Amino acid sequence: MQKRCRIIYNPTSGREAIKNDLVDILNILEGVGYETSAFATTPEENSARNEAKRAAQAGFDLIVAAGGDGTINEVVNGIAGLEKRPKLGIIPAGTTNDYARALKIPRESPIEAAKVIAKGQSLKVDIGMAGDKYFVNIAAGGSLTEVTYAVPSDVKSLFGYLAYFVKGAEMLPGMKKTDMHIEYDQGTFEGKASMFFVALTNSVGGFEKIAPDASLDDGKFTLMVVKTSNLLEILQLFTRLLNGDHINDPRILYVKTSKLVIKPVNDERLMINLDGEYGGDAPMTFKNLKQHIEIFANIDDIPENAIQQEIDKDEDTREKLVQGVESLSQKQHNEIDPQDRN
Template sequence: MSKRARIIYNPTSGREAIRRDLVDILNVYEQAGYETSAFATTAAPNSALNEARRAAQAGFDLLVAAGGDGTINEVVNGIAPLEKRPMLAIIPAGTTNDYARALRIPREDPLESAKVVLQGKSALLDVGRANDTYFINIAAGGSISELTYSVPSKLKTMYGYLAYVVKGAELITQVKPMHLHVKYDDGEYNGIASMFFVALTNSVGGFESIVPDAQLDDGKFTLLIVKTTKLPEIITLITEVLNGGRHIDDPNLVYVKTEHIEIKPTNDMQVMINLDGEYGGDAPVIFDNFQQHIRMVANVDDMPPESFSQVL
């Protein structure tokens, strides 16, 4: 029997670039040996999630998530709870495309990103779960992490990543302290924080040096807690990130590897959780890591060898 692929694409992502290249993209997966069809997501809730689950249960061998980080996250949530999960490929067409950046998938040309499948290489990668919702790149909380909710879609389409930079510069002057109790494998943290990150890859908000020692299949998160709300100290941390990842030893930062995390506010402040750039509910939240849970097409040859323990 021939293998089957289903492309689940957001027709409005990336100035509709995927829709323009769709025939050529279909041909790429046909060339890779897949009988390929496509599904355009709609404005209905969980459109990509529901189609991903349907296609997985129908026995498709490969799902292609084509769109921004939100579309990719929905497809992951459609298949992650299943016992039998198809292989996953991604075609990035959003604003930050963090996960594609981590996997060295071309981010400027949908057709070139599709062609990665022709290399025939993949890896089993970790997936995180926050309470009942899965994520594949980053979970975060704090004022800066909320900027993805406050940048209008029209501005993201028109100005791309610049829209986030402008909004982030505005929000960094309005950082609010969170009072948190955080438990992780080898310890806990009680105190003030301005933000926290629970990372699976090295790419966070377009920066590739926030987690310089990321491994994508080791079964562990990288937990970062920024313990200061003082603007000069936060700017120092950002400068250290940009200067080769020197922030990991900064006394204003908790930086640990852990399989399990529990975070809860110790006051009445609402702490919204950002999962792969989308709102994922409020704390308290429990994070669990599912090691090597989804087989993912990746541009393995362009990635650091320490990113994986094995390549398929």
């Protein structure tokens, strides 16, 4: 029986480039044996999540999330709770594309990202569970994370990282600390902090040194708690974060943990951000689901210390496969009338 693939794409994500490349993406996936169809998400709440769940239950072998980190999060939430889960592919088309960055998937070309899926290298990755929701890259809370809510989506699409920097600089003078109670594998933190975050990869907000020793599949979160809200100290820490030498700074708690519980103290509100979107309020329990979803990635370019499991790398066979896909895609592309592509 031929394998089936469902592409779930956000037609408004990023600069809407995905729509222009959809025919080529379909050709590439058809060329490696997937009967492929596409679904455009709608403004309806949980559109991508609901379609991902429906496709998984209908027996699709592969679901491709084409969009930004929010689209990927929705698709994962659609399949993560199922006993039988399809493989996952990613075609980044958003603003930050943190998760695609961690998996070394090309972020500037949807067609090149589709070729990563065609290459056939996959691994089983950890995902996080927060209450009854799932996340693939980061969970966070505290006043430092409020910038993610304050930047309008159209501004993020136009200016990318710059929008976060401008809004962050604007909000820093009013930064405050929140009383938090955090239980993790090795102990407990109780005190004031301006932010905590829980990372599954080394790519956070476009920076790859914030959690430099993060592994994709070891069953551990990287937990970081920023204990200061002093403007000067936060700027100093930001510089250290960029260089990756913040891990032992006394103003930061940096540990590995497979689970944690976050509670606010003194009835303060503590909003939780999951993969860049509001995910509910604390108290909340987080669990690392080790190697829960199998995902296609550019494994040849991922650092060896970021993957614990044994990965088969039959590079000669895969190279021939990719060359064949490229040839087929180009042939089919040439046969399509230019007006039809538009």
